[in-house]
Structure formats: C-alpha cells, structure tokens
Amino acid sequence: xxxxxxxxxxxxxxxxxxxxxxxxxxxxxxxxxxxxxxxxxxxxxxxxxxxxxxxxxxxxxxxxxxxxxxxxxxxxxxxxxxxxxxxxxxxxxxxxxxxxxxxxxxxxxxx
Amino acid sequence: xxxxxxxxxxxxxxxxxxxxxxxxxxxxxxxxxxxxxxxxxxxxxxxxxxxxxxxxxxxxxxxxxxxxxxxxxxxxxxxxxxxxxxxxxxxxxxxxxxxxxxxxxxxxxxxx
Numbered sequence: 507x508x509x510x511x512x513x514x515x516x517x518x519x520x521x522x523x524x525x526x527x528x529x530x531x532x533x534x535x536x537x538x539x540x541x542x543x544x545x546x547x548x549x550x551x552x553x554x555x556x557x558x559x560x561x562x563x564x565x566x567x568x569x570x571x572x573x574x575x576x577x578x579x580x581x582x583x584x585x586x587x588x589x590x591x592x593x594x595x596x597x598x599x600x601x602x603x604x605x606x607x608x609x610x611x612x613x614x615x616x617x
Numbered sequence: 618x619x620x621x622x623x624x625x626x627x628x629x630x631x632x633x634x635x636x637x638x639x640x641x642x643x644x645x646x647x648x649x650x651x652x653x654x655x656x657x658x659x660x661x662x663x664x665x666x667x668x669x670x671x672x673x674x675x676x677x678x679x680x681x682x683x684x685x686x687x688x689x690x691x692x693x694x695x696x697x698x699x700x701x702x703x704x705x706x707x708x709x710x711x712x713x714x715x716x717x718x719x720x721x722x723x724x725x726x727x728x729x
Binding site for chain 1: 676
C-alpha cells in the first residue's frame with residue numbers, strides 16, 4: 507500500500523531550465539510534506555518542506571506547491587543546475603510522526 | 618543539523634546469520650527510524666521508536682527487530698538474514714516537536 511507515489515522514475519532537463527518533480531499521496535491524514543535529495547553513496551538530505559496549512563513554500567531556487575484537494579505536491583527548481591542531479595524523494599508525515607516516502611525521481615540536469 | 622552514524626557501512630553475510638546494524642545519534646532526538654532503500658520502492662519504514670523502551674513496526678518489519686535501551690542508539694537486528702534483505706539501510710532521527718528527519722549515511726548489506 508504505497509501512500510506516497512512518485513510516478514516518474516526519471517527526469518532530464520537542460521541546465522538553466524525549470525525542473526518539476528511531482529508527487530501524489532492517498533492518506534488524508536498527512537499534514538506535513540517534505541522533499542529530500544539523495545546523492546549516490548550518501549544518506550538523503552532534507553531540502554524543503556510545507557505544512558498542509560500552506561499551498562506554497564519557497565527557498566531560493568526551490569519551491570514546493572501543495573494542492574490538498576488533489577492530494578498532489580510538486581517541487582520546482584529554477585534555474586536547474588548540474589549539481590542538482592540527484593534522486594529526489596517526496597515524503598509525507600501524519601500527526602503521529604510516521605513518515606512515508608515515495609519511490610524517488612532521478613533528476614539529471616544536462617550542461 | 619543532526620549527526621547520525623551507522624556501522625558497519627558495508628557488510629557481507631551468509632543466509633541464516635544474525636546481523637546487527639548500529640545507529641547512534643548525538644542530538645538526543647526522541648524519534649528514531651530505520652528505513653531500507655530498494656530500487657522501485659524508495660525508502661520503506663522498517664521499525665521506529667518514539668523514546669526509550671518504545672518500538673513500533675513499520676511497513677516492512679518482518680525479519681527485523683529493534684531495541685531502544687537509551688536515547689542515542691537504535692540497533693537493527695536481522696534475526697536470520699535472507700537474500701531478500703540485501704539492501705541499503707538508513708537510520709534516521711527527529712526531535713520530538715519537529716517533523717524533519719535527518720538520515721545517516723547508510724549501511725550496505727549483502728546477504729549471500
């Protein structure tokens with residue numbers, strides 16, 4: 507029962523363009539959403555988060571959008587840089603602190 | 618940021634052996650988690666703990682156990698290792714009132 511889904515296993519964009527990574531969830535109890543970035547042979551690192559009371563959170567080149575009615579969130583990276591190439595995991599947590607992750611999307615930013 | 622260390626970082630073991638992966642965090646976080654990462658599945662929760670002597674099963678807990686005798690450590694034990702448990706294991710922790718969790722660098726386990 508995958509409660510958090512990332513339907514695109516990979517994404518390739520040109521340097522300087524926008525990267526849009528998508529995530530869908532099924533559990534209406536989730537109230538906090540996060541994006542993690544993972545390089546090979548390293549642990550995931552926290553990137554950006556959003557609470558369910560907001561629909562947008564911005565941090566530099568990274569913006570997360572939340573559409574609660576559609577149970578959908580997305581991560582926008584503008585402009586994309588080669589150093590952004592990594593696997594991005596979407597995560598969602600419920601009030602009991604149980605956090606679930608999507609399968610990840612591998613982003614490749616081409617110079 | 619939290620600092621979490623995992624050991625061993627790499628291990629090869631035989632089917633049927635008992636294996637323990639150690640996890641130590643220095644920030645006195647109450648919440649600790651074990652995930653495994655497999656291609657196509659992302660990060661799946663194995664076990665988690667909200668404090669000393671508290672343990673809970675996650676999505677894929679069969680064949681694994683944890684114990685929490687102090688705040689800093691949450692060792693993960695594979696009672697009888699199986700080839701299906703070949704994976705990368707990540708330990709994580711979070712503070713009591715925060716939702717952001719911080720990960721260790723991972724332990725690569727191969728069961729042959």
